[in-house]
Amino acid sequence: MLLFKQLEFLEGVFGRFVPRAANPPPPLQCHPTTGRDATLEAQAREMLRAVGAPSVARSVRVEWSSRLRTAAGRADYRHNLVTLNPLLRTHGADEIDRTLRHELAHLLAHARKGRRRIAPHGPEWRQACCDLGIADEQRCHSLPFPRQTRARPFLYRCPRCGREFPRVRKIRRRVACLACCRRYYHGQFDKRFTLQLVAAPQPSTLSRVQR
Template sequence: MQFSFSEAERRLERRSVPIRPMPRGGDGLLSARAKGACLELGLSRLAERVSVCWNPRMRSTAGRATWPDAIIELNPALEGISESEVERTFLHELAHLVAYERAGNRRIRPHGPEWRRACSNLGIPGERAGHSLPLPSRTMRRKWRYFCPGCWAVLERVRRMRGHSACYPCCLKHNRGEYADQFRFVEKRIGA
């Protein structure tokens, strides 16, 4: 099923769903489309509550759905990627709300069969749980690499090691666990 704004609007008129004031950063068009989609799926109580907004504090997350509040938050960076990514993320998050609403008090997995069914209902069958969008990564960049000249082990650290450090397995094996300069890590700065 695909929804256009006009369809959603007509449906809203017919069913006269009360429109609540938008939260900050609220998107009237996407909220109306979400309401229309919920009505189409027979979820009128969800249609009454659902709203879509842009959250400028989002970093690596593309979107988020909060239930039972029925709030969909989208990362404004999506707009810079493409319109189709906005659309896909919007439907992905809406599918979460649809799945939770249908499940009621029953506990379901976030990306389980109920969510996948909702994705099919919303026209994005085969949608995946994660995204691979060029959004800032959540994981911190490793900044330092250490290399043991004895066993060639490599470690990476965000923080620089203080003082002299040696490879513990090598020191244990060859020097009864005492520091040995021959197993001292060779340090290299990596990344930014």
């Protein structure tokens, strides 16, 4: 079992990360309980049909959700669901459109590769971005949002290369350094590169951090 979550793979869900925006967003034009946006959904269907993905086009859903905090959008390929952060609306229609295409590219890349695992922002995703008209898309945004400041009090270190991995929460599974697994073990999980916990918060702060 490959456990490379810490670097680039969150099973089933990919995110386009943005720090928090300062201004409150304008009111949403979406379904009051589900957050579904019929207009964006229709656009998504049209784009997916145009690139030859009719089955994803049929089942895709696009929703707004304020549960997204630091991500501009998220793509859940298991449910062909794109979730957008309402804070995006303070940055204009172009940014919404770009984020929608970025997340659709995740769904498209996955649909094309079937059950094979792919890197979230690897060549398949890049190709999908080209097809969806955002060939120059970066894996991370460049919006002028303030930086995320949430504390990451758990510090892990790779015993081989020394790279550090600050984390908000304790890692519950065995996780190895992807860079070293790639370099020394053909990208397969190697327990020699299991991340070691080198710093943790005092017990008094644990409940606050791990809620």
